[in-house]
Amino acid sequence: MKTDKKQFMTGAEVVVRACVDAGAKMMFGYPITPGTEILSHWIREAQVNKDLKYLQTEDEIAAGFCVCGAVLAGEKTFTATAGPGTVLMQDALSMADGMRLPVVVIIVQRGGPSSGTVIYSQQEVNLAIHGGNGEGLRLVYSPSNLTELYEYTRLAFNNAWKYNFPAVVLSDGFLMKTRQLVDLGFKIKNFSAEPIISENTQKNIRNIYTFEEELGEKLARDKKDFEKMADEVVKVVSYKVVGCEILIVAHGIVAGAAKEAVDILQSQGKKVGLFRPITLSPFSAKELNDLARQVKKIWVVESSMGQLRDLVKQNLDVSVEIDGLYKPAEGIGSDEIVKLFESF
Amino acid sequence: MLLKILLSGDGGQGIQLMSDLICRAAIQRGFFVSHIPNYGLEQRGGVSLAFIQISDNEIAYPKFSKPDIAVILSPQARERVRNYESRIMNYDIGEHKDVLAKNNVSQQSYNMFFLGLLSKLLEEKNILQREKVFELLKEKLGKKPNWEENKKTWLLGIKN
Known part of the structure; x- marks a missing residue:
């Protein structure tokens, strides 16, 4: 090495x-x-x-x-x-x-x-x-x-x-x-x-x-x-999730942009955290469900029409509202994610 | 500090070379740097873009929609980056046509002129040293044909 x-x-x-x-x-x-x-x-x-x-x-x-x-x-x-x-x-x-x-x-x-x-x-x-x-x-x-x-x-x-x-x-x-x-x-x-x-x-x-x-x-x-x-x-990152009311779920490079967005949003006093599965399979269902019990809403952000969302839904055994930003085959920058929560 | 630079031109104009030199010179000053090229399916003649970020901190995501500095080397590129409005500075080839013509700069060396302009601006912003850019440039092109013209054109950019 x-x-x-x-x-x-x-x-x-x-x-x-x-x-x-x-x-x-x-x-x-x-x-x-x-x-x-x-x-x-x-x-x-x-x-x-x-x-x-x-x-x-x-x-x-x-x-x-x-x-x-x-x-x-x-x-x-x-x-x-x-x-x-x-x-x-x-x-x-x-x-x-x-x-x-x-x-x-x-x-x-x-x-x-x-x-x-x-x-x-x-x-x-x-x-x-x-x-x-x-x-x-x-x-x-x-x-x-x-x-x-x-x-x-x-x-x-x-x-x-x-x-x-x-x-x-x-x-x-x-x-x-x-x-x-x-x-x-x-x-x-x-x-x-x-x-x-x-x-x-x-x-x-x-x-x-x-x-x-x-x-x-x-x-x-x-x-x-x-x-x-x-x-x-199994590997997962829960980023700035203490006390958060909205949970962004993102993976891969989009999770990098989401992490940046969470920093900006929290500096504005907004209670938004990030759940990021590093292993998509096996999926970290326990951590997701623990967080889902705490938050009001999950926002899935991904460059697809919902493949990550479906994975999230498969693993959830808690009832929670899910919304998302789905941009198939297009990049998603932190500014776009910040914008989602403008009125939050 | 986070500075976002978008370089654009036709494929073959040397956009990625410019980007490489700027990044390496900024690294020498201890900055975090990210560069991602963007081009289409064409073997030649398409638009070539380079997204550069220079920062005190680690860079999480390689692309951006609002550059601080935009460099445009061709009409086709201008059309493509219309939506990427720059915040601080726009270097557009359209505004430098006269200087380039007056000094008989050949099309192959246009990128050197803009590299000169950028080297000067970024040195003023304490992001790199122009001597470092020149050193890297010489390393890359010093033994190739047209070196004298490239060097002359880079200096012309510095002076403008």
Whole structure:
């Protein structure tokens, strides 16, 4: 782990640094804006660091299944994709769900549906968590700045290999293309990768079942493991929530803007706080419900028409009014959020 | 202190280069800096924007709608940033056409003129040292063709 001080880096450079520091040795990928620079920076890194390998596959389906295969052999590896590529990636992610493979995918959200726009969105929340056929037993991190992008990419590898669930780092094109001073001077110990099937051994890891009951029992076991993992990995930030009457819920880069807005609003004497899930899956239902009991209203703020809102609703067991600012595929700045509470 | 700068021009005019140099010079003075480029699908000919923020504190969100300083290097860019009204200063190429023509500045060096203007303004605001910008500029372009013209045009911007 490097202990160098602040550096001026883009999000894509931060991801590559995090993957290298996590011990990843290989990237499989198919380029798509705004995630292409992850592949190109990895290739550049591989020119100087001969331990690193890469393969540009024919599409995202191949990239995803290559990662599935490589992790079986104990190789720490990953892929990165965006938008329509995230759709194609579901086939492999679903296999990783079913076979409990430590597959790591960096998703760089862009506007949808279809090719949409090439820069920014928060419309891949549902895909990241529930995109495949199955139950969506995946670990999904939503970082809101470049330092967090580094930290949660590292944790995605560690927890994927520790708990044997696929892990997604859900970012976006703004985060990936932004250049900021990043402080990478913190230490994270790597969880080591061991072959899931060793050479010269036979082991049948199934992704197909003859009897309905067999699959049902397997999924019940997986769900139990997932819930056990949840206690250890779930991450949430409750910001300035003491005494607040309105609770903003936001994730990812929008949560960065919301945090700024909460500072401004509280300086005006307004009782507005922020609940920010860092892990979207598993979701921190307890903290949300504790806060929901205290507030008069929840305001969801997101660059989608309600994917985060639906997640919030799924996890609420308290009756509380929900309103929101929904701007699919458009950025949301702090000034816009402050404006929402002008008459409050 | 938080200063928001929006640079705009046609793709290929060197907007992102200007942005890079300003950011690095501000970092040298110990400021937090954020830069995000914005361009469309076009390989060339589209509008290129750079959103820069320079602050005493960490910057939470990379974009903004109201810049303090806006720099406009082409008519197409002017159209695009119409909604981003600047609060302090607007540097529009339309207002500097005569100086650029009088000094025979070629189109390829327009960005150097505006980099000069900005270097002077930002030095007055204690955000960077113009010498630092020049040092970084020389590092980047010093060995490339047209260096003399670029240098001359940057100095012309400083004087205006």
